[in-house]
Every structure is written in C-alpha cells, then in structure tokens.
Amino acid sequence: MWPGTPTPLGARFRVGPDGVAGTNFALWAGGAEAVELCLFDDPDDDAGRGRPGSDGRPGSFGGQRPFGGPGNGGRSGGRTVETRCPLTELTHEIWHGFVPGVLPGQRYGFRVHGRWDPWTGARFNPAKLLLDPYARAVDAGAGDDYGALPPEVYGHVRDWPQQHVADTVRDDRDSAPYVPKGVVVHDDAPDDEWCEDRRPKTPWADSVIYEVHVRGFTKLHPGVPEELRGTYAGLAHPAAVEHLVRLGVTAVELLPVHQFAHEDHLLRRGLRNYWGYNSIGYFAPHAAYAASGTRGQQVGEFRRMVRALHEAGIEVILDVVYNHTAEAGELGPMLSLKGIDNRGYYRLQDDARRYADYTGCGNTLHVVQPQVLRLITDSLRYWVSEMGVDGFRFDLAAALARSFHDVDMLSPFLAVIAQDPVLRRVKLIAEPWDVGSGGYQVGAFPPLWTEWNDRYRGAVRDFWRGALPDVRDLGYRLSGSSDLYAWGGRRPYASVNFVTAHDGFTLRDLVSYERKHNEANGEGNRDGSDDNRSWNCGAEGESADADVRALRRRQLRNLMTTLLLSTGVPMLVAGDEMGRTQRGSNNAYCQDNEVSWVDWGLRDEPGWRELFALTSRLIALRHRHPVLRRRAFFSGRAHSADGLRDLAWFTARGTEMTEADWYAPAATLGMYLSGRDIPGRDARGAPVTDDSFLAVLHAAADPLDFVLPGRPWAAAYEVLVDTSLEEQGRAPETLLAAGAAVTLAARSVLLLRAVPGEREA
Incomplete structure (x- = not known):
C-alpha cells in the first residue's frame, strides 16, 4: 500500500510516470476510526490483481447471491480469497491509498470501523462489507436467484427477540459472501472517448420524450437476438432503434439504470424490484442489464448504447434516484452509506436512531451535507462527461430541495446545479413533489428546470372521462400551463405533459379499467393509487364486445392526439403507441414479466397498428410545424x-x-x-x-x-x-x-x- 491521493474519490486505475500500474482508492468516511480496503479474487479469474484479461479488458462473470446471479460468494470450497489492506492515510476525512498491481476487473469493497451507537446515529460495523459509493461498476450478477436477504447483510441482529430494540444490537457475522462488490474499471479506453458534437442537442421546445425500461423494451422483441434482449446492447440494436426513429421521438428517458438492489419483502414473495427505484450505486450501470458481463464490461456496453442512440438523433435522459437508497430505514440492510457514515449521509430525526423519511422508502439522503452534495454532483457530471448522457429526470426532486425540513428553491442542491458549467447545459426534469409536508411543488422549480406536470395529466384524463366541471383548467393545460410556468423567464417547455407514466395505468388500461388490479404484487391490492381518473367504457377489463373495443380505441386516439397537440413537451410511455396493457395493474414495480414487458406483436395487430401510425403521424406533424411547439407563451x-x-x-x-x-x-x-x-x-x-x-x-x-x-x-x-x-x-x-x-x-x-x-x- 502506497499513500496515494485523496482525490478523485473511488477506485481509479492509473499507470504512474515510473511505469507502475495500480489503482488509487479514496473513501470519505468522516466519523470512522479506521478503514480497510478488501480485495476479492477467485483462482479462475481472468481479471484482477496482477491478472489482466487477455485483451486488457475485465474478465469472467462472478455474481453474488441474493442480488442475482450464481456467484460462489466465498461459499464454494473457499474459492474466493479476501485480502484486507488498511488505508492509513487520512486527508480531510478521506481515507486513501494506492495499491500497485490492482488492475481493471478487480473486485473490492470497504470495511469501516467506528462506534456502534444507534441511539446517536452511529452504526459502524466492520463485519459488513460496504460498496464504494463511487464504484464505476458493480459485480452483482445477472441471474434470477430469488429468496429473502440473508441476516448477514443487516448491521443489526435481525432476529433479536425484542423487536422494539432489534436495530440496536450489532450483528457481527460477515456479509461479504452475500453483497455486491465494486469493480475497478479502466477509464481511459480510447474507443470510449466522447466528442461533444456527437450529441443530438435537441432544443427543449422540439423534444418528444419516450419513457422506456431498458429490460422491458426489448425482452420480447423478435428482431433483437435472444442473447441481447433486455440489455443495453438490445436497446442499441438496429431493430430497437428503428422503432424509435419510425415513431419520431427525440429522446428516451430510461427508468433507473444506476445499480439497484431488491427489497427483502419482494424477494420473500418470489418477486423483484423491476422499475429500479432502489439505488445503491450512483456511478455504476445496473449489472443485470449487461449482455457482455458484470466485471466492468457493462460500462462499455452502456456507452455503446448511448452512441447508437445518438447516431440515430436520439438523446438519452436518465431517471435518477438521489433522494434515497436501497438501505431503507433503521431495519433495512447495511450495504454502503449506512456503514460508511450513517450520520454523514442520511437525514436523521431528533431521535437519531430513526430516519427522516420524505420519500416513503425509509430514508432520505442529507443533501445539505457537503459530502452528499459532492456525491450527487460528481455522479451527475460523470454520466454526462464520461457516459454521454444528455439529461436527467430527478425522482422526488422536492426531497433534494429541502434545506433542513422545508422545501427551499434556494437550497444548496438547486444552487449548485445552476452554477455548474456541465450540469446547467443538460436537460433537467423534476418530479416536483415528495411525500413529506409541503412536498407538492408543481410550478415552483426555478428557471433551467422543467417539470412533470401532473395537473396536465389530471385535466386531460378528467375531460375525456366526462368529469371536468368546466374547461378552464383544460384551456391552461392545452396552451402550455402559463398559470404554473409564466414567471421568472420560464417557457412553455417547462411543462412536461403526460397522460401516463410508468407509475399508474398504461394508456390502454386507462380506458379499460376503473379499478386497480394489483393482486399479483402480493399486497392484497392495497398498493398503488386509487385516484386513477379512468373510465372503462362500460366493461371492466378486456371485453369481447365490439362496440366497447371500438370506443376504447377511439378514446386512445383522443388522448394521444390531445397530448401531441398540446403546447409543452410531450412524454409518451413505451408501448402506449400500440396498446400495451398491464392487465389493470397500476403499480407494476415488481412485475418483471409479460405484465410489464412491451408486447411487440401488438404493432401488427388491426387497431393497434393504426394507433401506432396515428402517433407517428402526429409526432411528424409536430416536428414540421413550430406553432405546435412554441418557445414562448401565447399572448392572446x-x-x-x-x-x-x-x-x-x-x-x-x-x-x-x-x-x-x-x-x-x-x-x-x-x-x-x-x-x-x-x-x-x-x-x-x-x-x-x-x-x-x-x-x-x-x-x-x-x-x-x-x-x-x-x-x-x-x-x-x-x-x-x-x-x-x-x-x-x-x-x-x-x-x-x-x-x-x-x-x-x-x-x-x-x-x-x-x-x-x-x-x-
């Protein structure tokens, strides 16, 4: 171990001027007493410490149960070897060191020592292997190994008999065999360089956004080779890109692709988190979406996907979840930040044992803290500068704008974004609410930001189901929502108009169901919203009645036409243009199956084929006529x-x-x-x-x-x-x-x- 440097954070491979190759490791852990770097090797690895792959790239697959994949996890005859290296250098609360001979493909993690005192928010536990928050790739496998999270991945003794103090008793069992690990990545591969002129750079007013799930979009696509379906390479395949070009969209908004984990309650029911709003690695492309491997190959595969979309004139926007992590609340697992410095990363209540939860997911990142703000902005810049991304949609953005308790449009997060020379140039979309008090902030975000306009969604749905008392609200929504956005120099394109999104009914289900049907989630149909503002056209669910079916298709044409003629930026959901159904589910977040995957057979079926043609024609009409995509509000x-x-x-x-x-x-x-x-x-x-x-x-x-x-x-x-x-x-x-x-x-x-x-x- 050499001293190394405190910056940049994370694991960065380099070759020094003396010709020595190795990796510098740096971890912020402000309250820690000691930090150990842990290196993991398998005898049959092609990549790792001192063993580069034959082509200089990362080597073989190695997944970790229960996060997916059949990896040995240290339990198959002791094949996995863990080497612990103390990081003795400490600079401004950053522990760091350089390890010669550590090459791309090396798996690693950290163990952080300190006080275990949940009553004051301190939850250090060196028995738990922790994922590097700055890991560029995560080896978490890509298999379908379901089952409950093992007790070893929790920092506390989960089966303690006195449940009211269960999270205060430390668990000293080793979690390394069961948790995902970071992977050292070669950052300077020449074929992954990015040039600014490759980006489409579509003006906001000209944009048409297509919300898409990387896995679900191509999982059933007959034109994509089977081994590529459901992956970044599958989305980059010409058969997938051809559909986007035919449709005429200018940007894909990808549901979360940051490395995420599955919740225990889902695994116990044989399900998994499909949407991905459960992030654990803000720099790493989700490993399960990679066709080429999980030992760093996912980084290059993601970049090649972005390049293919750019070459087709399509921008890439990421749906990002910086408001919370997969570690949940005090009863959740310990995977990364909770064990690195719980008080430094999360918002805690006055009773520091408890987490402040503005997200409904158990925890909220404390964005006011400098190290948390740095983590988020470093991540954003990385995806723009090194991964080629063109913009972001921020999940529960109001939670990021809370300075202390209240939402503050002068918060450090919004101020930093506004002055950052990289981030202020990309597309920024806020989901302008969270679940906390005062969290609904539609129309309140500052210039530079656009917003999901759920008031548009409500007005259009209500009009077409006959529930609007008058047309005042509809008039505002059709003409750009000037009542919400005509201030501070904002423009009509501040409004991202949508009738459907991943969360809720599909467009077809909106005219086929009046009640949610989420029984397959195993939660007694209690999950999901009851405020659907839908109309089933006279029959609940699929119908054999020709008149009902014809009326439903007409209503779909009405909704799609309204959306694409409205002033603002339209957002479509993948499959809505050809009648995709989720069988009445309005909360398919855990349905990684045909319920959520795009059914490509619909595109050639009578009725749905015509809907696709109309959608494509309306988008083309919008592109040809600037009056349909105005850059300024109407004056009247x-x-x-x-x-x-x-x-x-x-x-x-x-x-x-x-x-x-x-x-x-x-x-x-x-x-x-x-x-x-x-x-x-x-x-x-x-x-x-x-x-x-x-x-x-x-x-x-x-x-x-x-x-x-x-x-x-x-x-x-x-x-x-x-x-x-x-x-x-x-x-x-x-x-x-x-x-x-x-x-x-x-x-x-x-x-x-x-x-x-x-x-x-």
Missing part, C-alpha cells in the same frame, strides 16, 4: 387590425368564448393556433411563420354540429386528423367552408388546417 393579443390573435378559443356556435363560457359546463372546446408571427427567428434570422390550426375536442357521448370560425380566422379548413376514424389515411384534399357547420362524432378530436383568404372552398 391581436396581431394586427384584422383582430387575428395567436391563440383563440371557440364554442360549438363558432363564437369566441366569453368569461361565462369558461365557467359553464362544457364537453366541447375549439382551440385556434395562429401561425402568423410566431416568437423567435429561424436559422437565417427571418421571422418564423407557419400554418394556422383549429383543434376541436368533443368529449360528449352524442354527435354535435360545430360551426367553423369565419374570417379573419380562415376562409376554409382542411381536415388533417379525425379520431372518429380508425384509419387516418390521406384522402383527396377536401375543404370545409368557414362558417359552415361540421358534425363532430361522439367523443372525437378534429384537427383542421386553416386555409387563408386567398383560397376559397
């Missing part, structure tokens, strides 16, 4: 003496809406979007102009005659989309005269292009 003021405004609202009588109309019960709304003098300039500096459009939304159960607005709005109208029709193929151009009445089919959307005065019907 007249452009010129003819009285034509950039935004106008119409009743079924063809008259502009009055204040009384906004407050009156209504199931029909006409929205006129003017393409004249759109704010901004094109690439040549000229004013932006576009076609004008009239979108008519009709949610009533009966047909209705709608009078088309006359001059100056248009001389005639051309029908572009009619959701009452299954097929949306273009017919010979037919113009409808302004001032004429057009019959709206029950529950339908009509999109018309306004023909200016020089053309007559």
